[in-house]
Amino acid sequence: MANLDLLKLTISDIAPKIRSGEVSPVELTEAALAQADRLQPALNSFITILHDQAMTQAREQEAALARGEYLGPLQGIPIGIKDNIATGGIRTTVGTKVLSDNVPDEDAEVVRRCKAAGAIILGKENLEEFAAGATSNNPHYGPVHNPWALDHIPGGSSGGGGANVATGVTFASLGTDLGGSVRLPGTFCGVVGLKQTFGRVSQRGLLVTSFNGDHIGPMTRSVSDSALVLQALAGYDPLDPSTVPVPVPDYSASLARNLQGMKMGVPSNYFFELVDSEVEAAVRLAIEALQELGVETKEVSMPSMEYSGALRFSGMADSVVTHEPYIQAKREDYGPDTLYRTLAGQFVLGRDYSKALKVQRIIQEEHARVLQEVDFLVTPTAPVAAPRIDAKYITLDGEEHRVRGPGSGIISRFTSPENATGLPAITVPCGFSEEGLPIGVQFIGRAFDESTLFRVAQGYEAVSPSRGHWPTVIDQG
Amino acid sequence: MPISKETLTAMIRDYHGFELSDSEMDLIAPELDAYLSELEKIRDLDLSGIMSSRLIKADEGGHSDG
Numbered sequence: 001m002a003n004l005d006l007l008k009l010t011i012s013d014i015a016p017k018i019r020s021g022e023v024s025p026v027e028l029t030e031a032a033l034a035q036a037d038r039l040q041p042a043l044n045s046f047i048t049i050l051h052d053q054a055m056t057q058a059r060e061q062e063a064a065l066a067r068g069e070y071l072g073p074l075q076g077i078p079i080g081i082k083d084n085i086a087t088g089g090i091r092t093t094v095g096t097k098v099l100s101d102n103v104p105d106e107d108a109e110v111v112r113r114c115k116a117a118g119a120i121i122l123g124k125e126n127l128e129e130f131a132a133g134a135t136s137n138n139p140h141y142g143p144v145h146n147p148w149a150l151d152h153i154p155g156g157s158s159g160g161g162g163a164n165v166a167t168g169v170t171f172a173s174l175g176t177d178l179g180g181s182v183r184l185p186g187t188f189c190g191v192v193g194l195k196q197t198f199g200r201v202s203q204r205g206l207l208v209t210s211f212n213g214d215h216i217g218p219m220t221r222s223v224s225d226s227a228l229v230l231q232a233l234a235g236y237d238p239l240d241p242s243t244v245p246v247p248v249p250d251y252s253a254s255l256a257r258n259l260q261g262m263k264m265g266v267p268s269n270y271f272f273e274l275v276d277s278e279v280e281a282a283v284r285l286a287i288e289a290l291q292e293l294g295v296e297t298k299e300v301s302m303p304s305m306e307y308s309g310a311l312r313f314s315g316m317a318d319s320v321v322t323h324e325p326y327i328q329a330k331r332e333d334y335g336p337d338t339l340y341r342t343l344a345g346q347f348v349l350g351r352d353y354s355k356a357l358k359v360q361r362i363i364q365e366e367h368a369r370v371l372q373e374v375d376f377l378v379t380p381t382a383p384v385a386a387p388r389i390d391a392k393y394i395t396l397d398g399e400e401h402r403v404r405g406p407g408s409g410i411i412s413r414f415t416s417p418e419n420a421t422g423l424p425a426i427t428v429p430c431g432f433s434e435e436g437l438p439i440g441v442q443f444i445g446r447a448f449d450e451s452t453l454f455r456v457a458q459g460y461e462a463v464s465p466s467r468g469h470w471p472t473v474i475d476q477g
Numbered sequence: 478m479p480i481s482k483e484t485l486t487a488m489i490r491d492y493h494g495f496e497l498s499d500s501e502m503d504l505i506a507p508e509l510d511a512y513l514s515e516l517e518k519i520r521d522l523d524l525s526g527i528m529s530s531r532l533i534k535a536d537e538g539g540h541s542d543g
Contacts, residue, residue, distance in 0.1 A: 307522060309515035316512060320495075327495060336504065343501075344508035346494045347485060352516060358524040407507025 003031035007168035008470070011225040014171070015073035018065070025065070025076030029058035029120050032078035036122060036169045042150060042473055044142045045160040045169065047083045047093055049123040054078065057120045064118070073228050075118030080164045080173035082157075083124040084131050085216065086205035087111055094207050095127040095157075097140045097333040098326050108205020109237050110174055110216050117232040122170055125160030129338045130208055131176055132319070133157055134184050134411040135389075135404045139335030143389050146188060147471035148437055152386040153403075155188035155411075157181040158219065162189035165219045167474045172220045172229045176206055179315070180382075180415025182217040186427040187381035187440025190466060192457070193219045194226045195415075197448045198422030199244035201230070202237035208326070210318040213419035223428065223458040227251035230450060246448055254451035259459040260294035262452075265374035270305035271414055274396045275383040282431040282439040283380045289463050290378070290456075298374050304359075304366040308417045311363075312409060313348050313356035320345030337405035344406060360420045367421045367444075376456055377444040379414050381427040385437035387411075414442060424450045428457045429466035438466065479513050 006014065006028060017023040036049050061076045081087060084094040086104035088111075093099050107115065115121070126144045128136050136144040136159025144159035146152040147167045154163045158175025162185025165173050175182040177195040186193020194217045201216055203209070218229035231252070236245040266287060272280060291297055319342045331339070370377070384394055393400040394410065401410035409416070418425040424447070427440040441460070445453040461467070482502050489496055497505065 307519050309511075310519050312515060313512060316508070331495075340501065340504040341508050343495055343497065344505040344512065346492075347480070347488060347509060348512060352512075355519060355524060358527040359519060359522075361527050361529065362524075402507060405507070406505055406509075407511045409511065 003034070004168065004475070007031055007035055010222045011073055011077055011171050011220070011228050012222060015075075015077070018076040019070055021065070025058045025061045025120065026055070028076060029054050029078050029122070032122055032169060035167070036164070039167055039169060039473065043145050043147060043163045043167065045126055045144055045163040046123045047095070047126050047141050047160070048091055050090065050121055053090070054120050054122050061118050061120065071116070071118035072232070074114065074232055076120065077171045078120045078122045079114060080122050080125045080161050080170040081111060082127055082161055082173070082175050084127060084176060084207050084209070085111060085174060086207060087121070087124065090124065092124065092207060093141070095129045095131065095138050095141060096338070098330045100140070104205070106205070109202035109240065110233050111205065113232055114174070125158070125164060125173060127160060128157035129335045130323070131157035131178065131181060132338045132341065133404050133408065134180065136160065136185070137389060137404060139337070145389070146386050146437070147473045148190060149386070149435065150473065152388050152437060153188065155184035155186070155382070155386060158185045161219050162186060162191060162193070165189065165191045165221055166471055172218050172225060174216055175219055176209070176214060176216050177419065178210060178214040179419055180412040182215070182219060183381050183415045183425060183427040183440070183442065184411060186219055187429070188386035188438060190429045190438030190469070190471070191219050191221055192223055192226050192429070193217065193427045194230060195418065195425050196230055196234065196450050197424045199242055200448065200450070201233045202240040202243050204237055204240040208322060210315065210322060212314060212318060213422070215419070223426070223454055223461050224252065224255055226426065227255060227454045249451055251451055251454055254455045255458050257455050258294065259290065259456060261296070262294070262456065263296045263298055263374040264290060265298050265300040265370055265377045267305070267377060267379060268299045268301045270302060270308070271379035274410070274413065275380050276385070276396065278433045279380050279382070279384060279439050283378070283441050286430040286441040286460060286464070287378055290460055293459055293463070300370045300374065300377070302366050302370060304362045305417065307359045308363060310356045310359040311416065311420045313352045314360070316345035317348040317353050341406045341408070363417060364421050367423060371446045375445070375452055379442045379444065381414060381440035381442040382411055383413055384411070385433040385435065385439055418444055423447055424453050426453045426457050428461050429464055431465045432469070480509065
């Protein structure tokens, strides 16, 4: 099998070949590194490519397999790690000049788990500065480019990971999602992006973030791969108080079951407002496809969502407190988008922060009530397909909305509320715009019920019009 | 900007905030405007009964219409 054909496989496809010895982790890693090197000038998806370490890990896993030590489906699989997730002894910049020399002493818990599962860490992936935005237009390490159209953004803040998964550079990439930063690169790059339930996966070693609502989650080329990666990541971490000691089910067991008789909620407000007509059409077709698979539809109203903009108050205040020591020490090293968006947070009143927590509560309660009546919710993942890299504004319903920097937030309009609810949400590709840019549909589920999301997402994935499409950049060069 | 630069400057001075030049005030303005705009939307929202311990009733607020 040619190298590119190998790289186009999913983890589910290639893991049995690695186990049987048909595919060598060393040869696979060499192929992935060559693909990374070839596409880096076009995509700028890495801040650091770990050639030597990746090859060392690959040789170790190949030797382990030869000794009969099988660690599971991630063994020998090249993956990427967003550069705000700590890697011991390896520079972790968080996408900022402020931390350009930062070398953590130890791995984040998720990195430790991936290594324990035998995964090969190919590199540290490019992102928005401090993961504080939805574009991945990084002012210090350069913008990440969307593989489907290089003059468009890949989404953010985990843009490097989305671009790498979409082009066969990595089989999975770990991103972080505080407002949609896994799901947005997922939808803009045409891959699967998962934000599991808050508390399901340890955040220990995720650098410079908020106490509220951040998640480390996988981007993959299939839903079954998302389940495999979550299986490796999930579980209580006694050193991370945000994790919850609940059992982790066998996620793969929930796959390949029919959807007959399930109930989906289609919001009648908010989630289909301020959305591009092409995106809405693609998501409506996804809903019809689910109906044809036997899923019952219920229209649901979620009036509290009209107040969801207030959720930004706590994010603003958290951000300025999080950044305080860095701004004091190296203010001049910040890019303007992140700096001025962050500094506005010093004017948020404590009273308004507390109100935001109450709004968060009513939105959580509303989701809880609605999800007693339906098994999952269906929404667009983003209101538009990927904007151009040089776009400062997008226009929706005749009004201009900022794409990046102070005052932005339109792109994460449908994703960020689920960071406040903590509920699991997954994006799955559901077609393309006229320009050929991917569109994603988001499924939202009940707390700690990722299994249902995987079942629904995989059922839909099998009939999605996105199946079998690849960005042309993968074959060029 | 709905909050005057004089007020912001006084807040920075009295609350030991990060200093901002006049031009930097203009750069943060869109974020501050978004904050105040969203604040306006919840101005009349009664949040007095929202407590972390309150019982959720199945028939209040959001519901399915189907």
